[in-house]
Amino acid sequence: MRTVLQRVARGAVTVAGQRVAEIGRGLVILVGVGQGDTKSQADWLAEKIANLRIFEDAAGKMNRSILEAGGSALVVSQFTLYADSQKGRRPSFIDAALPAQAEPLVGYLGKCLALRGVPVQTGVFGANMLVEIYNDGPVTILLER
Numbered sequence: 001m002r003t004v005l006q007r008v009a010r011g012a013v014t015v016a017g018q019r020v021a022e023i024g025r026g027l028v029i030l031v032g033v034g035q036g037d038t039k040s041q042a043d044w045l046a047e048k049i050a051n052l053r054i055f056e057d058a059a060g061k062m063n064r065s066i067l068e069a070g071g072s073a074l075v076v077s078q079f080t081l082y083a084d085s086q087k088g089r090r091p092s093f094i095d096a097a098l099p100a101q102a103e104p105l106v107g108y109l110g111k112c113l114a115l116r117g118v119p120v121q122t123g124v125f126g127a128n129m130l131v132e133i134y135n136d137g138p139v140t141i142l143l144e145r
Helices: 039-051 099-115
Strands: 002-015 018-023 026-032 062-064 072-077 120-122 129-144
Touching (some): 002 072, 026 099, 039 129, 072 099
Parallel strands (some): 072 120
């Protein structure tokens, strides 16, 4: 699984003109699922994300986790994280998991974060989403497992 974490002042997802998810301070988490990915990878990522110290403390240092900062997470499926652009001009997505495998794992990652105490909102799997990301910092972290 591949994730892109963006620390945000706020984030939102709109589908077909309807706002379906919205958070204030926290993380927008773009999630790509690869062929052969498993729940154990989602468990590891959830633990890492919940405790990663990328929020500022009173001294302005990145020393607090999303849990300590009282932030929320917006989890958005993004199969394009598995794009292979090495050949030609059109990316290949052959390494991305099929929807039947990917959708449950994206949902499972969100549930794992919630079980660790992170309030979670989600995008709509497979939908054409408008994702608003008000990156704070900017802070963007790539995590893969």
